[in-house]
Amino acid sequence: MKIVKVVTTGGSELSDLFLRQTAKHSGIWDDCYFYVNQHVKKCDWLVVCHSSALKKSDTALCDPDHIVYISMEPHDHGIPDGFFKQFSKLVLCDRSVSHPDIRFGNGLTWWVGINVKYGKGHVFSAKCTLDYDRLKTMKCPDKQNRISVICSKKNLMSGHQKRLDFILKLQGHPICKYIDFYGGGYHPIPDKWDAIAPYKYHLVLENSIVPDYWSEKLGDAFLGFAFPIYYGCPNIHEYFSSDALQVIDIEQFDKTVSILEKLISQDSSEYQSEAIYQARTKVLNQYNIFQIMADICDEPAQSYQKCKLIPPRYFLEAWLNKCTTIISKVNKRIVG
Template sequence: MLSEPTAFTLGSIIYAKTRENKQLIRAGFLSSAPSWNWSRQFRNFHPEWDGVRFLFSEQIESCDVLFVYDAVPGNSAFKVRAKHRVFIASEPSSVKSYLPSFLNQFDRVLTTDQNTKHLNVVFSQLGLPWLVGAWDSDGKLLDQPLGYSDFEQFSPAKTKHLSIVTSNKAFTEGHRARLAFADRIKAYFGSDVDVFGRGINGFADKLEVLAPYRYHIAIENSTSSNYWTEKLADPFLTLTYPIYHGCPNILEYFPAQSVTQINILNPDDAIQKIKKIIDSDEAERALPHLQEARKLVLNDHNLFAILAKLANELASETIPQDRGRPYRLKPERSFQPRFAKLGNAGKRLSRRLTKSLTRFFEH
């Protein structure tokens, strides 16, 4: 591991320098979830990857490359000086399409949406953040969640059989299909499956619904190519064999022996596949492949491994001299037509009113 860096200024760009005289690329990272402990995805919580030092602060003023994940935080524009600006579009096209005028603020866009309108689009899986091991028993974010180094050696005892996580959310077709399939699973397997989820059978952290289980049914809300989430990464981190519905080309990312794919839109076939798997010793036989999949989650398909690779590629590019000047970065709402802003405000008011009425009638 590199030693602790010191900072120095060269021209108008600030660099980090280690005692080994290596210049570190300074990468600013902004997101719609600033309170999330992003450092958990680094070894020993040290936010450095392959010569790139990541800076997690909403007060970033200068960096070599700025990464913006999901959204520009806050409701107003701010100035930042960076040679490169990169946006990570974390939502699939079935959930959200980002405004082209908003995306034009960035030099590159990382996305799985093939319809994204931008001059420099990088189509790739995005290494979306893990959720397992982040909350305490009261459902509050841990100050020191489980991180990279914890999961690297994690080997929980498998004392339970099969779990599935769903919820009573039904906003999208994916949500509704998942909820309907969970009902079928419960009806067929009965006490052989533990069903968890918001509004169904609550839990504080996914560690409870993954670590002790041999098998887990993981269902994405989207079936887009290259788009997969913590719904698959979390079982791999806990060495729980996933029975998976989602990304159709998932075997391009993980060993075939580490996962079984199902299609919940063909529930009878999916249920028979699940029954065959859980009646076998597949989870035990697959352990070496689960361990390999976990290494891939930690090292290759980690969000910051992906961003560090891109940062190194960008650092080698020749860019115009004025690229490092301060740039006024605006949130997406700044690019919405006025009537759309009013419509969004109305939706927010409607949601608040619905919640208030619900609480009133429940009491």
């Protein structure tokens, strides 16, 4: 069995929330044993999930050709090129990144089944209520013929503002009597499951419209047996059947409302369709981040070397220091 060291955000305290996506929280998937945020001296593969996972340098004895970075974000703006050069393989969606071995896609983690408390917008405590085993075996719960949506009032980026504007328009339209609004600023809810599972339909609004990027917002809808009404990834049908979700464009408000009205009036059973069950199975297995890592970590180490990974900020600091030195030299020449 191949040994894979995985570095994620949250440290050892939140490791189990990651491991819950494997059977019995075992960290085993296919023929890989994943050690998440644990001290491992020697491994076949080393995987970093998200640039923020590296708060400090990390060292392991591993194959230098078996070091992987999984972005988990639509963009990697502001991350120096030197950071990416540490890795032999990248999994990301940002087309601006240059690297000889990039697999375009996203590492998916789930947020349904986690009871979360927030402090200043960031997770400070979380407890697992659902895991791979329970999600895999559970039956579809009873549903009400309504639409739910989870949305915060953040407007830090243009995507946030566009989404917020759409939500405000919905709240001012008669269709809103069929919609329940959840999230910060609306109806805060600790576990997303409670805002998805009771509903036939779930409105999924991505912050960024990027090829190959779809977030846990969509995955969580499928896991909750809801039929997603989706705005986001332009090539989403390469991942899921067109029967498994309804694509909308929130910039076409009247057309979107017509779609919502039609779904509600039909009182149909899209959430019980075979397409939804197939999509849900894909989220549980094929698009599970452990399956993504297992697909990449396909062979044992061919050699072992001491490999050290450096956080992005060190590359940025080095670049800033270099710029400062150059500016200082130029100023001296001007003054001199």
